[in-house]
Amino acid sequence: MGTPSVLIVGSGFGGLAMAIELRRAGFTDVTVLEKADTLGGVWRDNTYPGSGCDIPSPLYSFSFAPNPDWPRRYSRQPDILAYLRAVADRYGVTGLVRFGTEVTSASFDADRGRWVVDTSSGETFEATVLVPAVGQLSRPALPAIPGRDTFAGRGFHSAEWDHDCELTGKRVGVIGTGASAIQFVPEVQRQAGTLTVFQRSAPYIMAKRDNPYRPWQRWLFRHLPLTRLIGRLRIWLLAEYATYAMTRHRWLATPFEWRTRQLRRRHIADAGLRRKLVPDYPMGCKRILFTNDYLPALAQPNVHVETAPITEITPGGVRTADGTEHELDVLIYGTGFATHDFLGPLKIRGLGGRELSEAWAGGARAYLGMTIPGFPNLFCMYGPNTNLGAGSIVYMLERQARYIRRMAEHLGRPGVSYVDVRPEVERRYDSEVQRRLAASVWASCASWYREESGRVSANWPGLVSEYHRRTREPDLADYRTVSA
Incomplete structure (x- = not known):
């Protein structure tokens, strides 16, 4: 059996999970294309003050590369980036990355069973298997507000933080109250003269049970791995419970709703401000946010929470x-x-030159979140309907990497040119996923989980244990195998 060539696009958690899985299985022709000069994905790019993960580190890490030396339960951006780089070095995949190589398009050559990938520099790559691992949270979105380009002050997105911008004593405005904002707002509040937070909808806030790990705890993690595994299992089970509440029995979320009300009463003395911070949608419909200092920051005298809709951005504000x-x-x-x-x-073109944008005109969809009819030998990492409302995406990425590796092994068999998921298999799967999602909390409000049409294209509708089971072994009957 041969090992086909594989091209991976992106070097974040997904791309590295894929590269390591392939190398551990003996694949030798593996290349990772990365547009930046260093690896790390979102943990390279998001350097805003307070940047960190809202999933505890024992679970937000590779199962095959546990880290007993996490400095705290919820790690910050520099520590996560250092972990990714150390893992890439340890498993020998850093050298597989072609940095400064931005992919612009890819087209499938059916006669040769190969993907031809073009880059912004004009360099072309070819491989049997193409694995886009660019993630769902890698391209900053700016709001379509009239006059946005007329603002005369300093303006930037949190994922492109302007570290040269002095905030001390300045009049600062923040548009948005999502997962990034609740981390950097407290940091900005401490520096700004005044801070205005423009809130379209209030988030559900949960306390972040964060703490630095003490030397004796790290000693236990290193010398008694069972202690580390128990901690990981506990977080995993809690995430499964939360997912069950969001997808099956919403009443299970009631204790969490009580807790959010308690936190508002504890930290916000002003009744008017507290009313502004009450969400107007079911808990879990939008991402639940974990923080200890966001609510106290909003209660400071130099902060104003503005809930009136924004009509325009002017040169002055x-x-x-x-x-x-x-x-x-x-x-x-x-x-x-x-x-x-x-x-x-x-720009991705599959069989007959069909563009992926055309195939996804009604919303992104893929069998198991990975494969798309008419686009052979292409496997997405963190694709449609594989995001989680609770839990660690790293868990999902490892399952996808395992599945793709096994499909690549099939492609290495003599005489196999390409595999293409059967359209009826993908349609049946998508119908099931959308039917289940329609009964979930995510279908009950507008969020980044859901498209304007109402289709929930981001989230997985079940427990991660179900995804583990369904991706454990590829069913080759789901695919059309074409001989060379």
């Missing part, structure tokens, strides 16, 4: 629907990412 112009020196966009355009600006 932001104008809201009540006619008020909020004068600002700095405007920070905490407005998230382009999550529905899964493969971003990549």
